[in-house]
Amino acid sequence: MSDAEQPYHHGSLRQVLLTRAESTLEEDGVDGISLRRLAREAGVSHAAPSKHFRDRQALLDALVESGFRRLTEALEQAFDEAEPHARARLGALASAYVTFALTHRELLALMYSSKQAPGAAAAVVEAGRTPMDLTVRIVTEAQAAGDIGPGDPLHIALVAFATFHGVAAVAAGGMLYGASVDEVVAAASDTFWRGLILE
DSSP: OOGGGSOSOOTTHHHHHHHHHHHHHHHHOGGGOOHHHHHHHHTSOTTGGGGTOSSHHHHHHHHHHHHHHHHHHHHHHHHHHSOSSHHHHHHHHHHHHHHHHHHSHHHHHHHHHHHHSTTOOHHHHHHHHHHHHHHHHHHHHHHHTTSBOOSOHHHHHHHHHHHHHHHHHHHHTTOSTTOOHHHHHHHHHHHHHHTTBOO
């Protein structure tokens, strides 16, 4: 079918493009993503994606926003299902984060690089704050309950995130020396928490 013969409309084109973009990202990296390629794979004209994304960057921004929303949903679900105390919630967040990171490696890399890029879209920056906000909430509640010592909740949350991101990176590199991901996540969470407990 020539481009002129391809349909212009698609009932759920925006979501189809985002889904295909994520698959392409995981398979070929960010350089493999183009609106023309995605249009071809979706079976629509090359102009059709412009109805949803003004350019490639807009598509990437939407993909990043979607990624942060999904990460947030995974973390919130873990938070809600954990035992109702900060230590269990932190461990549940760690496990959910590492699972997401290992399942969506290329997407997570794009999420963080996009959020930190000069001139990043406001929506991307805002979406990227939510996972950290949840971690800060756990730290703040634990401090209020007297379970852990004082300190800037944001700084403590940043160290927690760095710890669990590091576990994901080590696991992705196959450097766990025979330990399971769950074992290492639990050990990292426990070690981190013990360092915060008031003596």
